[in-house]
Amino acid sequence: MSTTPRIGVIGIPGKWSTETLADAVERETGFRLLVDMADVHLDLQQNTLYAGTTNLCELDALIVKKISAVYSPNTLDRLELLRVAEQAGVRVFSPAQSMLRLIDRLSCTVTLRNADIPMPDTWVTGDVDSAIEAVQRYSSAVFKPLYSTKARGMCIIDADQPDTELEQAIRDFKKENPMMYIQRKIELPGQDLGLVFLAGRYLGSYARVSQNNTWNTTIHSGGRYQSYTPSEEVVELARRAQALFRMDFTTVDIAETDNGPIVFEVSAFGGFQGAKEGIGIDAAALYVEHVLNEVDNQAGSHG
Numbered sequence: 001m002s003t004t005p006r007i008g009v010i011g012i013p014g015k016w017s018t019e020t021l022a023d024a025v026e027r028e029t030g031f032r033l034l035v036d037m038a039d040v041h042l043d044l045q046q047n048t049l050y051a052g053t054t055n056l057c058e059l060d061a062l063i064v065k066k067i068s069a070v071y072s073p074n075t076l077d078r079l080e081l082l083r084v085a086e087q088a089g090v091r092v093f094s095p096a097q098s099m100l101r102l103i104d105r106l107s108c109t110v111t112l113r114n115a116d117i118p119m120p121d122t123w124v125t126g127d128v129d130s131a132i133e134a135v136q137r138y139s140s141a142v143f144k145p146l147y148s149t150k151a152r153g154m155c156i157i158d159a160d161q162p163d164t165e166l167e168q169a170i171r172d173f174k175k176e177n178p179m180m181y182i183q184r185k186i187e188l189p190g191q192d193l194g195l196v197f198l199a200g201r202y203l204g205s206y207a208r209v210s211q212n213n214t215w216n217t218t219i220h221s222g223g224r225y226q227s228y229t230p231s232e233e234v235v236e237l238a239r240r241a242q243a244l245f246r247m248d249f250t251t252v253d254i255a256e257t258d259n260g261p262i263v264f265e266v267s268a269f270g271g272f273q274g275a276k277e278g279i280g281i282d283a284a285a286l287y288v289e290h291v292l293n294e295v296d297n298q299a300g301s302h303g
Contacts, residue, residue, distance in 0.1 A: 194253055
C-alpha cells in the first residue's frame, strides 16, 4: 500500500485484550484509535458514524474485539451500526453479519444444529410447564440466558426437588429470560477446550481446567488455561463449526464426553488470553497481520 492504513479497534478501553489489540495495530501502523461503541453516533442523513471527532466510515478497517462489556439485545444494535461502515467500504473484522449470528445463543445453536454439529441436548421454550418437562427429562439442566458471556446468568435446576420449588426456580429464571434456553447438564472431565481459528486456519487449542469443582470451567469462575492437544476428530469438528459463520478470528468451545466431542458455542470474538496462556501464541499480532494483508489485498484489487 502507498499509505499506511488507518485501522480502528472496537472494544472496552482498559481491558487487556482490547488494549493488546490496539497496541499491536499501533506497532504496525503508527495509528491508534480505540472505540467504545457506547460513545458512537450514527447520522443516516449524512451516512456518518462518529466516534468523537473521527468518522469511522473514513477508516480503512475496524477490528472488533468486544462490542459491549455485557451481552444483551442492545449488543445487536451496536453491531447494526457497523453495517453502515461496511456499506461505506470499511472492512470490518469479523463481518458484522457474522457476529450478529453469534451474539444470540439461540441463533448460534440453530445454525450449528441445522448443520448436524453435535451439541448438548437442548430445549427452548417460553412456557413454564414445558420447561418443567425438560428438567424432568434431563434430571439436571443448565438454564442459559440467550445473551451472556463467561457463564454469567446461568444456573442449574435439578429434578430431584419438590415440584413447587422446581416450578419457582424456573419462574425466577423466566423473569429475566422470557425465552428459556435449557440444556442437559453434561458431566465434564474437569475441563473443556477452546480451539482457536484465524480466517478458518487452525492455530491451536487450550483447555480451561476447573480449579474448585464448580460445574463450569470458565476463568470467571476460577478456572485456568493450560496447553492441550486434541484429536484430529475434535479439530475437524471445530473446523466445521466455525466455517458456518465466516469469522476472521474465533474460538470454538468443545467438550470431550464419553459419547464423543460436543460443541458448546462458536465465539463472536475469540479469546486472546487463552491463546497466550494456553498455547503460547500472540493472537493479537497474528490477527493484525491478517487484517493488514486483507486491507492491502482489497486496496490492490481496487487499484
